[in-house]
Amino acid sequence: MIHADRLSKVFGSYRALDNVSFEVNQGEVVGFLGPNGAGKSTTMRILTCFISPSSGGASVHGHDVFDDPLSVRRSLGYLPQRAPIYPDMTVWEYLEFVAKMRGLDASTFRSRMKKIVEVCGLAQSLGKDIGTLSHGYRQRVGLGQALVHDPPILILDEPTSDLDPNEKAELIKYIQQIGKDRTILLSTHNLNEVEQACARAIIVSKGRVVADGALEDIRAKTGRVRYVVVVDEKNALKGSAPKDKEVRELLEKMKGVERVKEIPTDDRAHAFELAGEQDGDLRGQLFRAFVEKGWVLLELRRDAQKLEDVFHELTRSDERLARGYTDEDDDDDDDGDDDDGDDEEKKG
Amino acid sequence: MHTLYIAQRELKSYFTSPLAYVVICLTQLLLGVLFFMYRGGFWQVDRATLDRLFEYAPYGLCLLVIPVVTMRLIAEEKSTGTLEMLITLPVNDWEVVLGKYLGALGLVLILILTTVIYPIAMFVWPWNLGTIDWGPVKSGYLGLGLMSAAGTAIGLLISSVTRSQVIAFFVTFATLFGLVVLTGFAGDFANRAGVGTVVNFIGFQSHMTNFARGLIDTRSVVYFLSITIFSLMIAFRALESRKWK
Numbered sequence: 001m002i003h004a005d006r007l008s009k010v011f012g013s014y015r016a017l018d019n020v021s022f023e024v025n026q027g028e029v030v031g032f033l034g035p036n037g038a039g040k041s042t043t044m045r046i047l048t049c050f051i052s053p054s055s056g057g058a059s060v061h062g063h064d065v066f067d068d069p070l071s072v073r074r075s076l077g078y079l080p081q082r083a084p085i086y087p088d089m090t091v092w093e094y095l096e097f098v099a100k101m102r103g104l105d106a107s108t109f110r111s112r113m114k115k116i117v118e119v120c121g122l123a124q125s126l127g128k129d130i131g132t133l134s135h136g137y138r139q140r141v142g143l144g145q146a147l148v149h150d151p152p153i154l155i156l157d158e159p160t161s162d163l164d165p166n167e168k169a170e171l172i173k174y175i176q177q178i179g180k181d182r183t184i185l186l187s188t189h190n191l192n193e194v195e196q197a198c199a200r201a202i203i204v205s206k207g208r209v210v211a212d213g214a215l216e217d218i219r220a221k222t223g224r225v226r227y228v229v230v231v232d233e234k235n236a237l238k239g240s241a242p243k244d245k246e247v248r249e250l251l252e253k254m255k256g257v258e259r260v261k262e263i264p265t266d267d268r269a270h271a272f273e274l275a276g277e278q279d280g281d282l283r284g285q286l287f288r289a290f291v292e293k294g295w296v297l298l299e300l301r302r303d304a305q306k307l308e309d310v311f312h313e314l315t316r317s318d319e320r321l322a323r324g325y326t327d328e329d330d331d332d333d334d335d336g337d338d339d340d341g342d343d344e345e346k347k348g
Numbered sequence: 349m350h351t352l353y354i355a356q357r358e359l360k361s362y363f364t365s366p367l368a369y370v371v372i373c374l375t376q377l378l379l380g381v382l383f384f385m386y387r388g389g390f391w392q393v394d395r396a397t398l399d400r401l402f403e404y405a406p407y408g409l410c411l412l413v414i415p416v417v418t419m420r421l422i423a424e425e426k427s428t429g430t431l432e433m434l435i436t437l438p439v440n441d442w443e444v445v446l447g448k449y450l451g452a453l454g455l456v457l458i459l460i461l462t463t464v465i466y467p468i469a470m471f472v473w474p475w476n477l478g479t480i481d482w483g484p485v486k487s488g489y490l491g492l493g494l495m496s497a498a499g500t501a502i503g504l505l506i507s508s509v510t511r512s513q514v515i516a517f518f519v520t521f522a523t524l525f526g527l528v529v530l531t532g533f534a535g536d537f538a539n540r541a542g543v544g545t546v547v548n549f550i551g552f553q554s555h556m557t558n559f560a561r562g563l564i565d566t567r568s569v570v571y572f573l574s575i576t577i578f579s580l581m582i583a584f585r586a587l588e589s590r591k592w593k
Contacts, residue, residue: 051591080429082429086357088364100353101350142433
């Protein structure tokens with residue numbers, strides 16, 4: 001349904017996309033991930049024929065983006081980042097305008113609107129000026145206009161960025177629902193959403209595809225699993241209660257442990273995060289070591305690597321460049337970059 | 349059809365903001381003052397004619413109305429990002445350019461039409477200040493229409509190459525100032541050398557005086573239409589260039 005073939009895009013001296021190839025098949029809901037400025041929006045703009053690639057090609061629903069941009073646009077619904085909509089129109093006027101532009105007749109439009117109002121939660125705001133709506137509602141209107149012609153393909157650029165948690169959850173639920181018979185390419189920063197709504201993800205970084213596959217495969221990509229260990233800080237079965245240094249030393253010495261990082265917790269416990277081999281299981285070993293020391297183990301957990309960690313790992317060099325680091329130093333992730341999409345917008 | 353929908357939306361948006369009303373009122377006021385009071389105005393001419401209207405209207409249109417109306421056309425859509433929403437609908441770029449152009453031109457023409465109140469009120473009803481020769485009035489309005497078509501196209505072109513409405517306003521103002529005012533001066537100065545004729549021809553006013561006198565010169569019609577088409581074509585290219593930048 002969506003086919004991108006060695007897409008490159010150069011803005012002046014800045015290489016926004018570098019040989020990006022991927023395919024999205026019918027009925028797939030694919031998460032399109034990457035840090036800000038990685039080229040997500042650029043890719044989407046190429047797929048919607050807003051801009052042209054510097055080299056490479058793409059087709060949507062069998063239509064080439066160079067030869068037949070109108071057919072491409074007809075077959076898809078697109079929600080650009082930040083849902084830019086005319087502020088001087090009411091919601092109804094705007095959706096009617098879009099429907100007219102898409103060639104819908106009045107009765108089809110009305111019947112589609114029933115569904116859209118329900119799905120996007122617009123019943124209360126149909127008569128309001130878009131300029132007076134909150135960001136979240138504007139986003140809903142943007143989603144509404146993408147759905148108005150019931151397209152087989154949806155391209156959504158950060159559809160949840162301005163929504164509150166309830167709205168996000170609802171939208172994700174809806175995407176799951178419509179994703180059953182539609183093809184959806186969804187870009188987002190929120191990895192939880194991808195885990196909920198998508199079976200497959202494409203991760204881009206610095207204009208390149210760094211991972212593409214089922215979520216399971218991507219999670220396994222780093223070849224590690226994650227352990228969380230929480231030890232009581234106040235009490236011990238024998239001896240004195242452990243200090244965080246002692247726990248860290250013990251963990252670092254342990255065979256098979258690749259990385260130890262203290263994670264924040266309350267003042268009654270020490271919590272650490274470890275990384276271990278994908279195939280191994282360190283839980284028994286950890287338990288025995290703590291029993292030997294007489295420390296009280298409050299929690300011990302083994303997770304598959306979180307998508308978030310994989311994302312961090314795969315896109316870290318991006319972040320380092322942006323912050324002006326040049327040489328490698330040890331792990332400094334988990335600073336929770338809650339970016340807001342500004343950078344990317346400017347580059348477009 | 350797309351073109352008409354866009355034009356309709358554009359025209360409507362002028363009237364949902366105060367812009368259209370402000371421009372119309374201000375122009376009427378200014379035109380009234382110029383027509384009746386400045387240099388003795390209409391009374392000084394002492395003939396049943398609208399010469400003064402056609403003399404001053406181009407200044408009002410080119411130096412105030414057209415820059416204000418056209419500044420936002422594409423610049424605003426670029427800076428707010430709505431252009432992306434519009435263009436990713438199944439429309440051609442030329443339909444966007446033409447639609448926006450027609451929307452803006454529509455407002456300017458509405459404004460010009462509101463001045464018809466002058467000849468009607470003065471020579472038909474309620475006052476009858478003499479018998480007016482309708483020929484020059486009609487040709488004068490045709491001239492104003494053609495001139496506005498050209499001016500609006502220039503404004504659209506300038507709005508399509510910038511993101512800033514302020515810049516669009518001033519550049520359009522300066523360009524039209526050059527075409528309406530400067531070429532008049534320069535033409536007068538350089539008249540002896542023969543260059544004056546050329547400079548005069550480039551300016552709007554030499555063509556407008558013909559229309560106001562009741563002379564529909566094909567050269568003038570072609571002149572205004574060429575400017576219109578040429579500007580629209582460049583605006584189209586400018587819009588399209590976003591793809592390759």
